[in-house]
Amino acid sequence: MNDLRELAETIARYAERDGVHETAVPRVSIVRISKPSEPVHGVHKAAICIIAQGVKQMVVADQLFRYEASQQLLVSCDLPVVGQVVGASEDEPYLSMKLELDPDLCTELLMKMPPAPAETDFGLAIGRTQPELLSAMIRLLKLHETPEDVAELAPLIEREILYRLLRSEQAGFIRRMFEPQHRHRHVGRAISWIQENYARAFTIEEVASLSGMSPSSLHQHFRDATAMSPLQYQKQLRLQEARRLILTRSLDAATAGHSVGYESPSQFSREYKRLFGAPPQRDIERLRGQPQGYADA
Numbered sequence: 001m002n003d004l005r006e007l008a009e010t011i012a013r014y015a016e017r018d019g020v021h022e023t024a025v026p027r028v029s030i031v032r033i034s035k036p037s038e039p040v041h042g043v044h045k046a047a048i049c050i051i052a053q054g055v056k057q058m059v060v061a062d063q064l065f066r067y068e069a070s071q072q073l074l075v076s077c078d079l080p081v082v083g084q085v086v087g088a089s090e091d092e093p094y095l096s097m098k099l100e101l102d103p104d105l106c107t108e109l110l111m112k113m114p115p116a117p118a119e120t121d122f123g124l125a126i127g128r129t130q131p132e133l134l135s136a137m138i139r140l141l142k143l144h145e146t147p148e149d150v151a152e153l154a155p156l157i158e159r160e161i162l163y164r165l166l167r168s169e170q171a172g173f174i175r176r177m178f179e180p181q182h183r184h185r186h187v188g189r190a191i192s193w194i195q196e197n198y199a200r201a202f203t204i205e206e207v208a209s210l211s212g213m214s215p216s217s218l219h220q221h222f223r224d225a226t227a228m229s230p231l232q233y234q235k236q237l238r239l240q241e242a243r244r245l246i247l248t249r250s251l252d253a254a255t256a257g258h259s260v261g262y263e264s265p266s267q268f269s270r271e272y273k274r275l276f277g278a279p280p281q282r283d284i285e286r287l288r289g290q291p292q293g294y295a296d297a
Contacts, residue, residue, distance in 0.1 A: 042295025055087025
């Protein structure tokens, strides 16, 4: 508990205002939110996140996950999620730390570790944070105070963090992320391709060929990892990007929909409302009138 309190105090000291804050340490960010947030859509990158204070819930497709202080969230592939801080106040704000994982370092280290089976193929897992891992995460974050030490010390501490994960009950989850021949890596290639080509039409056969899997195998393993099909995944990316364009660039709905690949404005409006709960104009007006939460971390 002392380490958890130290992490919360460190995050609060570096993040004096609500929001996502980058640090001097590459791929490390922190979040502070002082009241419960509205549900926020986004794409969560492969990372480890630790909550130091507060409670958050995350929805992936139709699956709900809830995690709180002393728990860690591991995400193994880029997942469209709906994140919502549900436990936070001015006196006890939500405080969290995120480290995006370095695949090269993970691959190097796991080759030296014993095999460990994963209980599930799903791309998200929640576990109890062990004291040794928490201590390493605090030391990594505190390098923010001495940027001159980051280049030499951050890789060493990251290596320790990954070592701790590979010695934990989530070792199988981490291993399957980075083993070259694991089907999760093939799914990852499919995800990367869809992210780069979401605005164009494609077939399952095309993505399967590019990812090195049969169409039926891709469909099954993609759903196992993300709780959605490749086409559903594409739709989430399209609609999230259209929403961002309308909100940040003041595009009209028809133009935004067309820019992300929709040929029919009516279809775009229907699918937008189904995902976000309101037609584009009403949804954007609501977003502009409320403080924003954050989908990840």
